[in-house]
Each structure stands twice: as C-alpha cells, then as structure tokens.
Amino acid sequence: MARIGVLIEARGGEVKKTALGALAAARQDRENEVYALLFGDHAEACKGVLRQYGADRIVAIRTPEADISPFPDVQAGALAAAIDRFQLDAILGVSGQTGRDLLARIASIAGAPLVLDCMDIDFPSGIVKKSHFSGKTTATLRLNGRPWILGIRPNIFPERIDPRQGDTVVYEATVPTSKRLVIREVKQGSSGGPDVSEAEIIISGGRAVGSAENFRILKECASVLGAAVGASRAAVDAGFASHAMQVGQTGKTVSPRLYIACGISGSVQHFAGMKTAKVIVAVNNDPDAPIFQKCDYGLLGDLFEVVPALTRALGRAQAPRIGHNEG
C-alpha cells in the first residue's frame, strides 16, 4: 500500500476537472490511501467533490503567510513539508503549466525523483511511461527511492466517482517566507478563450488561415464546440496567433479527445504536440498533404468553406455537448 498525496488545483472554490483525473490516477491501485492536498482557503468549498471522487483524507494546508499565491517557493516548501508530516510515498499532480512548476519545485526541495507528463503509472512497481523525443517514442521509467513526485498529462486519466470518507485535517506548515521571488502581477491578455493545454477539444489553424483576422472563423467554431483555439508554428511566426496558442514541439503538448487541424500540413514538430489526441481531424485542400496520412478523419476542402459549414452545422444541431474546458 502506498500513501499518495494528490495536489488539488482549484479555482474560485471549484476543483479543476483535471485534478479529479489525478485523484483517479492515484485511486487506480485500490490499496492506495489518497490524501487530497490543497491550500486552506479552498478546502471547505471543495471537500464535497473531493470525497466523491476518491479522497480518503483532505489536508487543508495553512502557512504563516496568509496569502501565499504570490510565493511559489512558499507553496512548494509547505507541500514538501507535508510529505514528511503525513509520511507520503508520492505526490501526484497535473502536468499543466501551473502544476508542473509547483511539482518541480517540490521535487527539487525534497531531492526526490520527478517524472512530469506521465501517461501511465504503475504504483506497485514504480514504473511510469512518458514521452521522449517529442512524442516519437514512449519511455518506460522506473523510480527508485521515495518519495516520488509525479505529474500526469492532462486528460489522460478520466475522473471517476469513488466515494470515500474524506475527513478534513488542517496542517499548519512552518515554512520560512522567502521574498526572493514574488509574482507581482498576473496579466490577462486580450484574446482570452480557454487554454489549449488542458482543453478537451481543440481547433487549430495553420499558415493557410492567412491572417489574425481570419482566425475569427476558428474562434466562432470553437465557441459552438466548447473548444480552445490552437495554432501551428507557421501561424504563430506569421503573427496570426499568439505564442501561447502554439501546439507542437516548441509549443504546447496537448491530449484532447478531439483535435481539428485546419490548414496545417502535419509536420513532425506539430505532431509532437498533439499526437496523443484521441481523435485527429484534418481539414486541408491538398490531397497529398502529409497530415492525411496520419489522422482519423480527413476533409479535403477549403478551410474557409469547411470551417464555417461546421460552425453552422453545430449551431443547427444545438446544444452540442460542451467540453469542460477549464484552461
């Protein structure tokens, strides 16, 4: 049996859906005892959901500093201290942009082995799988020594209802407040829209979209699909889309259940970022486009006709099942 601490990311008093996937990943092994770890102010609001999705215990972490959101070092210090306090064998979180940062800080403080972006975890043996060489190979890795710090790739483990006791304990962590690093501000850009890294449906545009203005047709389709909008590097480099939207080798790695690539040729580097999507749809007007050789469904046509048609068809069908994007 292992005791697993699951890092719970919450926003506005609500547990992020991907965090429920982390609980399910920890629960895979029936023997595991699962501790949901979260900072004090979220615990009360989230406890119902956490119990329902498999938390044996809920640990509300408090620190001397009341608001630690600007201090990632302090957050990581408190979580590293919780490993000792609760004798945790592992800490599991979601390998999104925020989780990744925190998990790497915890592992470094604890001098512990860390594997981010895990696609498979076997607790009894300590064997995990993750991508190496940008999606071209899957590496099988064994963790030696404890505690293990693990981040799962978002959307790989579906959440599962598994009601548990879920008593809440308050843990007062004593960590020195370091003022060497401060998050001064969180800047919200203009384009808005959900982030691709945790989205369940993504519609992406490539060079062929032609301008930033034309990305509007993808955004319209995304809003009826409940999708996030992504882009190829060619589209980003041409200034049609922001860096944050780039999918691929030098952009984001995504695992949505549906990925729709519009006017994207299907380079190795683009695939590096979206290869693990459950279903890939390609819209391209070139019958020889490489992407048609490695997708599930291909639509041979002009994206400027196909995408608006898709938006209309979805609009007509009404109430498509909205993806639970939380990005």
Add this chain to the structure above:
Amino acid sequence: MKIYVCVKHVPDTAANIRPLGGAAFDETVKFIVNPYDEYALEQALRIRESGSGAEVIAVTVGKEVATSTLRTALAMGADRSILVKTDAYFTDSVETGRLLHSAVSRDGSPDLILTGRQSVDTEGMQIPYRLGVLFDMPVAVNVVTFSMVEGRVTVEREIEADVREVIEMTTPCVVGAAKGLNRPRCPTLPDMMKAKKKEIRVIPRADLGFPPPIPTVELLGLQAVPDRGRGTILEGDPEKMVRELLRLLREEARVL
C-alpha cells in the same frame, strides 16, 4: 559578472528516432543544440552586449560528441565552455543537476544561470528548478520576457493562453527560457572559425568526485510510437462533408 548557460546536445527534432532495445537508440542521427537553450544563450549574449561586460560560459553534461553543441554555442558568441563528460547518453535529472552544479561552482560564482524550459529529448522539465535549490537561487521557468535592473530581474512567464505572471527575483537567479523570449542569432562562417579558438574545457565525470550514479529515475526502455495510418478521407460539398464528419464523430469515434 558571470552568466552560465546550460545547453544540451539533442537529436534534431525532425530526426527519426530508432530504439535499439533498453535505453539504446540509433545515435547516428543529426544532433543540434536543444532549441530552448538557444533562447537562453541569446539572452545571455544580449546582456553581455548591453554593456554589462558579462562573461558568457556555456556548460553541458554529455558524451564527448556534445562538444559539437558547445562549438555552436561558441560560434553564436559564448566566451568559453565546459563539458562534463559522461559515458552514457541518458543521465537522470537529479544527477545532471548535481553535475552541472558541481562543474559551475568549481568554475566560478554565477550571477545568472540561464537554461531552456525543457530538453526536447527526455522532456524532463526540471533542471532549472534543481539548480535553483542546489545553488540556493530563486527560479522562474517558461520565461518570455526578461529585464535586469540594478540586481533585480523581472520576467514574464507564460502560464496559459494569454495569461502571464510578472515575476520579480533577486539576483543571482535561474531563468528557464521559452520560445518568444528573443530570436536567436545564426552564426556566420567567420563566427564558426573564431569559435575554433575558444576554450572547451572537458571534465570527466569521475573528476567531480561523485560516486557512480544510482539513478533515481531509470530508463528501462524506449518504444517507437507509430503514427496513426491514413484516415477516412471525405470530399465534395462542404455542407455534406461536415454532416458526415459530425455523424462519424458522434457514432463511430464517440467524441462528441
């Protein structure tokens, strides 16, 4: 002022990776400087050129052949370089962090350490954080803007589509560069000639005095991930195509 830039020797991102059993793969493919590390190096060069007169030192942990990546870094403009020479291609991150820390500490006292946000081969996403703890410095990773004024570093780090954290750190600190930070320069032929005269100090791993490594994360095997084959291709009238697509997505793939 000393700026250390960690650069890794990795297979070209377009290279075909052929696993050969266990942790082995066909290493005869083309190798390049880890793309994110170019942003890190470019940033270091800009700091030097902005009049700070900093010395820029490229450091790598890798096999002997990794000297070619150091040559590229020298051609881009690094002043000198250090190779911590290992026997195996893969080094676990705890070990890599320790070796980088040891080699850099012996060389000098860093005012700034720049790295990429991740290696494109092992996708570890952790070396800058490990260095932060080993050197006792604050760390920010996934950095897309950088400025340094009077011993304080301000960076913007991308956390979501169009959402950025503005982070302020004291120096010395560790910064993990992401795409968008700058546009790395391409070395010219004369740059490459000049680089031949610059120093590559080779330190065999054994000389750093660590016992043989016991990996905390051990690579047991690599498996090629096959591409999915040719998909079902629809053509003709856009309206009809999308209707058929939606039917397939709902009934066959069950993703809508």
